[in-house]
Amino acid sequence: MTKTVYWLKGLDCPNCAQKIAIRVNDLEIVESADMDFIRKKLVVMHEQSDISNIESQVKAIVKKLEPDVEVLDYSKVNEHTHSHEHEHCHDHCHEHEHSHEHSHEHGSHESHAFDIARFIIAGVLFVIAKILPFEIPSAILAICSYVIAGYDVVISALRNLIHGEAFDETLLMFIATIGAVALKYFDEAAAVMLFFQVGELLQDIAVERSRKSITSLIELKPEFARVLRNGTEQIVDPENVSRGDIIIVKAGERIPLDGEVIDGRSQLDTSALTGESLPVAVHTGENVMSGCTNLDGVISIRVASSFGDSAVARIMDLVENASEKKAETEKFITRFARVYTPLVVAFAVLLTLVPCFFLGFSQFGKWLYRGLLFLVISCPCALVISIPLGFFAGIGGASKYGVLVKGAKAIESLSKCGKLAVDKTGTLTKGSFSVISANPVGISEQQLIEYAAFAESGSNHPIANSILKEYGKQIPSGTVSEITEISGFGMSCIYNGKKILCGKRELLENQGIACEAPGDGSTAVFVAFGGVYCGSISLGDEIKQTSAKAVSSLLKQGIDTVMLTGDNPATASAVAQKLGIKTFYASLLPQEKVEKVEQIMKDSDGRLVAFAGDGINDAPVIARADIGIAMGGIGSDIAIESADVVLMNDDVGSVPTAVAMARKTMRIVRQNIVFALGIKFAVMVLGALGIAGMWMAVFADVGVALLAILNALRCRKL
Numbered sequence: 001m002t003k004t005v006y007w008l009k010g011l012d013c014p015n016c017a018q019k020i021a022i023r024v025n026d027l028e029i030v031e032s033a034d035m036d037f038i039r040k041k042l043v044v045m046h047e048q049s050d051i052s053n054i055e056s057q058v059k060a061i062v063k064k065l066e067p068d069v070e071v072l073d074y075s076k077v078n079e080h081t082h083s084h085e086h087e088h089c090h091d092h093c094h095e096h097e098h099s100h101e102h103s104h105e106h107g108s109h110e111s112h113a114f115d116i117a118r119f120i121i122a123g124v125l126f127v128i129a130k131i132l133p134f135e136i137p138s139a140i141l142a143i144c145s146y147v148i149a150g151y152d153v154v155i156s157a158l159r160n161l162i163h164g165e166a167f168d169e170t171l172l173m174f175i176a177t178i179g180a181v182a183l184k185y186f187d188e189a190a191a192v193m194l195f196f197q198v199g200e201l202l203q204d205i206a207v208e209r210s211r212k213s214i215t216s217l218i219e220l221k222p223e224f225a226r227v228l229r230n231g232t233e234q235i236v237d238p239e240n241v242s243r244g245d246i247i248i249v250k251a252g253e254r255i256p257l258d259g260e261v262i263d264g265r266s267q268l269d270t271s272a273l274t275g276e277s278l279p280v281a282v283h284t285g286e287n288v289m290s291g292c293t294n295l296d297g298v299i300s301i302r303v304a305s306s307f308g309d310s311a312v313a314r315i316m317d318l319v320e321n322a323s324e325k326k327a328e329t330e331k332f333i334t335r336f337a338r339v340y341t342p343l344v345v346a347f348a349v350l351l352t353l354v355p356c357f358f359l360g361f362s363q364f365g366k367w368l369y370r371g372l373l374f375l376v377i378s379c380p381c382a383l384v385i386s387i388p389l390g391f392f393a394g395i396g397g398a399s400k401y402g403v404l405v406k407g408a409k410a411i412e413s414l415s416k417c418g419k420l421a422v423d424k425t426g427t428l429t430k431g432s433f434s435v436i437s438a439n440p441v442g443i444s445e446q447q448l449i450e451y452a453a454f455a456e457s458g459s460n461h462p463i464a465n466s467i468l469k470e471y472g473k474q475i476p477s478g479t480v481s482e483i484t485e486i487s488g489f490g491m492s493c494i495y496n497g498k499k500i501l502c503g504k505r506e507l508l509e510n511q512g513i514a515c516e517a518p519g520d521g522s523t524a525v526f527v528a529f530g531g532v533y534c535g536s537i538s539l540g541d542e543i544k545q546t547s548a549k550a551v552s553s554l555l556k557q558g559i560d561t562v563m564l565t566g567d568n569p570a571t572a573s574a575v576a577q578k579l580g581i582k583t584f585y586a587s588l589l590p591q592e593k594v595e596k597v598e599q600i601m602k603d604s605d606g607r608l609v610a611f612a613g614d615g616i617n618d619a620p621v622i623a624r625a626d627i628g629i630a631m632g633g634i635g636s637d638i639a640i641e642s643a644d645v646v647l648m649n650d651d652v653g654s655v656p657t658a659v660a661m662a663r664k665t666m667r668i669v670r671q672n673i674v675f676a677l678g679i680k681f682a683v684m685v686l687g688a689l690g691i692a693g694m695w696m697a698v699f700a701d702v703g704v705a706l707l708a709i710l711n712a713l714r715c716r717k718l
Contacts, residue, residue, distance in 0.1 A: 001031060004051050005074035006042040006058060008066075012204055014385035016066050022338060023061045029054065037388060041074060064163050115201050119194065122149035126190050142186040146177065150193035172379060176372040180694060183365055192376075192694045199702030206709045207385065222256035222290065222312065228300075238290075238307045245303045249294045257290050257303045258310045264299035268292040270649075327408035329669055333387045341378050344684075348374030351688060366690070373687035376697040382676040386708035387669055393715035394665030400716075402649040403658045404632065410644035413627045414662035417559055418607020420655060421597050421621075424565035424575060426614040427631060427652055429541040433462045435470040436542070439518055440535040448535045452527050455491040455502035458483035463525060464491070466539055490525065498530035508533065523571070540571070546653030548579050553656035555580075557663075562600060564593050564611075564621075593621045601626065610645075612652060629655060657718070665715045672708040679704045 011017055014037050021035035024044060031045040048054050059071045122145045129141035147154075150173075157174035173196055180189035225238045226248040233248060238256040241247065246262070249255050255268070265283035270292045279295055282288055288301060291312035307313055352371030356364050391408035398405050405411055425431050440448040453471035456464035457480065480500075483493040489510075490503010501507055508515050508526050515526045515533050527534045551561045563584035565572050572586035585596050601609045611618075611625035622628035623642040630643035631650045640646055647654045683700035686692035 001045055004044045007072045007074040008040045009070040011040050011069045015381050018384050118148055122194050139186045142190040146190040146193050149197050172375040176376045179372045188694055192698050196698050203706045222254045225256040247301050250298050251296050253294055255290050255292045258305050259301040259303045261286050262300050262302050266297040266299050267295040327412035330387055330408050333383050344378035370687055373697040377680055377683055377700045379701050382705035382708045386672040386712045390669045390712035390715050397716035398661045401657050403654050404646040406644050411662045411665050415666040416608045417610045419560050419604050419609045421562045421564055421611045423613035423618050427612055428547045429543050433466040433539050434542045436538045436540045438537050443534050451500050451529050452502045454480045454495050455493045455500045501528040546651050550653040551579050594624050597621050597625050668715050676704050676708055
């Protein structure tokens with residue numbers, strides 16, 4: 001299956017966008033077609049090797065439905081935009097924060113200014129027409145106001161009529177207002193056209209601004225990279241930088257590629273990736289991710305991966321393709337709108353004609369007016385635009401908190417989450433050993449750590465590293481001798497003529513030294529000096545500071561947390577107890593984790609089950625769960641690829657935030673459905689009864705759409 005993506009330049013009608021997707025989807029050579037109105041992106045899935053055939057048919061459909069819309073190859077549009085930004089940065093590197101939307105929509109402000117000017121003129125003429133006491137001049141001014149405000153609607157409607165396109169909003173508005181003129185409601189025809197056009201303008205502005213504000217949350221692509229080549233600094237496209245190259249990042253610039261700091265120290269703004277507002281200090285030897293902004297100083301970075309494999313490219317790809325995964329709610333609205341408008345139009349015809357057969361055709365004018373109201377009301381723009389906009393705003397809002405949600409379907413699933421199964425190591429814990437406590441016997445705590453450090457100084461085992469880190473001092477040369485690794489048991493050395501033993505309990509007991517295990521379930525090393533037991537050091541995978549709060553917050557949201565781990569039962573029990581997790585399963589192999597999640601899904605009473613993990617071994621269970629959640633920073637590529645939700649800050653504390661964002665988004669989406677349909681049906685009934693006028697009908701179309709859009713934008717914030 002081949003995916004071809006087109007950018008529909010100039011597309012501003014959500015109803016038309018939906019019709020384009022439906023027509024393209026109906027082509028025999030097309031497997032599926034999805035329209036992302038927010039990004040003006042048409043995604044076509046097909047099996048054609050020659051895409052020129054697909055392209056010509058797509059262009060033919062678009063030309064018929066929207067002659068002013070230009071069909072462009074989406075990838076080429078992006079390449080053109082990026083190259084434009086790249087050329088610009090050669091001359092003005094300090095002005096590298098360009099918006100893709102700006103380059104796409106050069107003339108939007110100018111066209112708005114023209115529309116505003118003509119609407120003001122039309123409004124003035126309408127007011128004069130209402131004030132004038134003379135019937136004929138008043139009618140002429142009202143018609144002039146109508147023409148100035150709605151000439152483009154009339155042209156578009158006639159063009160659609162010639163092309164045989166019924167049920168378009170412009171055609172419906174044209175028929176309704178021409179009907180009002182025929183019934184000699186000149187001022188009402190002018191006022192309705194003016195109100196309709198101003199409402200459409202406000203709707204376009206609202207969508208345009210939401211597009212920019214949401215896109216700005218996820219536009220992370222660095223425009224250039226400063227590369228050191230042959231001792232000189234060159235500015236190149238990030239995609240032309242290779243692994244192992246040295247790049248320079250100055251204060252105020254965005255890090256273009258993942259890598260390791262080899263010179264300099266600085267503070268980084270990581271909020272674009274992690275949602276964390278506090279700057280992060282970095283220095284030589286630390287790894288940094290692309291997309292972060294360097295706040296001060298100059299740092300040199302050795303590139304660790306090509307741009308295509310970098311964190312920022314991965315995020316861009318996730319967000320770019322997020323809109324293709326439509327939620328069931330969104331699919332339902334598309335199907336509903338396809339049937340809804342023709343039904344309303346059919347009912348409008350019946351409403352006009354049927355009463356005349358019973359009441360006489362002398363009543364035709366009155367019932368024609370009521371039928372025209374139905375035509376105005378029938379356009380489903382409020383639903384067609386506000387539902388996907390709500391999902392897109394929710395995805396954009398979640399990204400502000402360092403949570404990447406892969407599409408509307410994942411948002412909908414996350415909102416229904418009832419249980420979270422979670423991996424322990426690297427998810428609830430930091431995934432690295434550290435000293436939890438020292439339990440000395442007959443000596444000081446400091447002395448116990450020192451003896452252990454002396455013995456472990458000859459090992460590179462994670463346990464040894466954590467003890468040496470805790471000791472925090474350099475061991476002078478010649479202090480210890482005969483450092484020996486006792487395979488599978490621990491280490492020994494000679495200090496001041498006496499032997500230090502450090503390792504498992506069995507190591508000491510084999511030498512006839514009795515020792516006691518700590519009762520906290522942690523991993524412990526036991527230390528003896530000169531044949532005398534000195535105490536034990538408890539080590540463990542340190543629990544993340546936010547884990548306990550996350551478990552508590554999830555419980556308040558009605559979500560139970562279940563811990564799954566490959567660690568031993570004693571350690572698992574200790575961690576679960578500290579975090580307030582009631583149910584846990586230990587000593588699980590990767591396949592057993594999948595089986596356990598499947599069992600949890602069976603026992604969840606219809607509630608969806610999420611799984612959060614980080615490693616390669618978690619990828620199968622992430623893919624199997626109803627909702628897969630992966631750690632984006634430390635997580636493996638395969639786990640991230642399998643996931644529905646990616647936590648860029650590696651913080652399980654973001655899961656409650658993601659659930660809250662998803663539930664708010666779904667709440668607002670449902671509000672818009674109820675609000676839009678409720679208002680439309682209410683005005684339909686009032687119109688049929690002769691209570692509602694054309695003004696109210698236009699509000700039921702344009703006004704409701706505008707309010708639904710504004711409501712959808714609330715999804716951007718918790």
